[in-house]
Amino acid sequence: MISQKMQQKLNEQITKEFYSAYLYLSMEAYFASQNLNGFANYFRVQAQEERDHAMMFFNYINHVGGRVILGQIDAPQTDFSSLEEVMKMTLDHEQFVTRSIYDLVDLAIEERDHKTNAFLQWFVTEQAEEEASAENNLHKVKLVGTDGRGILMLDAEMAQRVYTPPANPNA
Ligand code: FEO
Numbered sequence: 001m002i003s004q005k006m007q008q009k010l011n012e013q014i015t016k017e018f019y020s021a022y023l024y025l026s027m028e029a030y031f032a033s034q035n036l037n038g039f040a041n042y043f044r045v046q047a048q049e050e051r052d053h054a055m056m057f058f059n060y061i062n063h064v065g066g067r068v069i070l071g072q073i074d075a076p077q078t079d080f081s082s083l084e085e086v087m088k089m090t091l092d093h094e095q096f097v098t099r100s101i102y103d104l105v106d107l108a109i110e111e112r113d114h115k116t117n118a119f120l121q122w123f124v125t126e127q128a129e130e131e132a133s134a135e136n137n138l139h140k141v142k143l144v145g146t147d148g149r150g151i152l153m154l155d156a157e158m159a160q161r162v163y164t165p166p167a168n169p170n171a
Pocket of ligand 1: 094130
């Protein structure tokens with residue numbers, strides 16, 4: 001079992017992860033409309049990963065005998081002024097998610113809920129990778145600026161990203 005408070009916070013995390021998927025799908029749509037199909041592909045994969053994250057929390061709550069309650073997902077931003085804005089927003093969003101995961105870990109420790117803490121450690125590692133990728137992407141788009149050739153080179157790089165399902169026993 002998990003506490004009512006932990007259950008509520010884990011349920012809220014499901015909503016945050018689905019919102020992340022929604023936000024990245026919105027970015028995919030934006031890039032598709034700009035004919036930057038590599039960037040669109042990158043964010044499609046990102047959105048798939050976020051749905052996996054949401055389902056990992058969903059499955060975990062069920063696994064420990066809790067009750068999943070799905071919350072409302074806000075509409076994401078639909079238009080963006082530049083490549084750099086998208087990448088900055090991605091980094092900001094991932095930092096927000098990291099803080100949220102850390103809050104969950106803090107609660108697990110406070111409640112001596114070692115089982116949930118162990119489950120959450122996968123996300124601690126994942127968030128470090130997410131932030132590193134977002135920082136790297138932001139750095140690259142800042143480097144190329146508005147140079148068309150540079151943007152097309154980055155677009156080709158982004159097209160290489162392939163979705164791989166999470167290797168997590170709780171998924
Ligand atoms: Fe599920 Fe990108 O955090």
